[in-house]
Amino acid sequence: MKNIVIIVIAIFSQFCLSQSNNEERVYLEFNSSSEKTYLVEVNGRKIREKFYSKGIKKNGEITFYIGKEMLSFNNTEIDTCRIGHLRNIKISNINDLKREVNKINAFYPYKVFPNLYLVEKINDSTIVKYKVKWEYYIE
Secondary structure, X not given: OHHHHHHHHHHHHHHHHHHHHHOOOXXXXXXXXXXXXXXXXXXXXXXXXXXXEEEXXXXXXXXXXXXXXXXXXXXXXXXXXXXXXXXXXXXXXXXHHHHHHHHHOOOOHHHHOOOEEEEEEOOOOEEEEEEEEEEOOOX
16 A cells, blocks of 8 residues: 555656646846847848847737747736846746757747746846747748
8 A cells, every 4th residue: 555655646746847847937038229130141142130129019919039039929928027036037048948949849949948938128127028939930
């Protein structure tokens, strides 16, 4: 009987741990004031694009671009915080996340990172966190 209880506890613990890993929040910085650019080829010509850009649609949906990666925000979850909140979160690097996505599921990055948040500094005291969906982006 003791062995059965131990097995049930082990299985239950494994289930709980796997659930918490899927719910882990991943944060990326979105620096709209950055002057950083990258080269992209358009119609055979190389042009410079801003590394961080965003577009706002009439329905309030926002499309963010970090390099060639497209992330969308559709008014699901937004949080305004004091800038001091940045001390409590770990900001990830887009290149590290891209490597992980390419290993696991390159066609559906939102499945690899279902809880992805963009952190944008609004002013010296305020940040905004957007829950975004990392879309598959075709160049």
